[in-house]
Amino acid sequence: MQNWEYNELFDAIQETYEELLDEDRGYRYAIAKLADEFNNLGEIEDFIVDTAIGEIAIGHDKVFVGRIEGITKRLNMFNPQEAEDELTLEEIQDLSKRINKVIEGLRNAEVDYNSSAE
Numbered sequence: 001m002q003n004w005e006y007n008e009l010f011d012a013i014q015e016t017y018e019e020l021l022d023e024d025r026g027y028r029y030a031i032a033k034l035a036d037e038f039n040n041l042g043e044i045e046d047f048i049v050d051t052a053i054g055e056i057a058i059g060h061d062k063v064f065v066g067r068i069e070g071i072t073k074r075l076n077m078f079n080p081q082e083a084e085d086e087l088t089l090e091e092i093q094d095l096s097k098r099i100n101k102v103i104e105g106l107r108n109a110e111v112d113y114n115s116s117a118e
Contacts, residue, residue, distance in 0.1 A: 001044055006091045009045060013038060013052040027060055028112075031067065044086045050074050051098045058105030062112035072106050075099045 004012070013034060020030035031053060038049040054071045057063045078099055080092045087095065 001042060001086045004041070004045060004048075006048070006087060006095075009041075009048050010052050013049060014056075017056055027056075028064065031057055031064075035067075044083050047075065047078050047083075047099070048095065051095060051102055054102030054106060055098065058102060058109055061110060063106060063109040064112045064114070068106045068109060068111065072103055075103055 001009075016037065017030050017034055020033050021027065023029075034053055034056075035049075038045075038053075040046065041049065050071045053067075054075065057067055057071070078096070080096055083092050083095070
């Protein structure tokens with residue numbers, strides 16, 4: 001990971017999410033904006049971003065169907081061996097656990113079919 005440390009990226013996403021919530025435009029807007037702001041940082045970074053956004057999303061009553069499908073599809077593609085050059089073993093294990101929790105949480109989330117982000 002060139003520009004981020006593992007936990008630093010999770011923290012930055014959470015902090016940005018909280019700042020976006022302060023704009024009083026709702027959590028759906030904040031999640032959509034996060035996905036846009038933290039897009040295409042790098043292969044491993046993108047798994048971390050999707051995991052962090054997924055963790056935020058499963059904390060809400062409903063999750064937009066497109067978000068569920070997109071995050072689930074990408075996280076199912078995570079291969080721990082491909083992360084060995086960029087993350088420590090502990091980070092890979094932590095990320096794998098978090099990915100599994102997000103996938104399970106999204107599988108059980110109430111689906112929101114309204115595409116409006118506000």
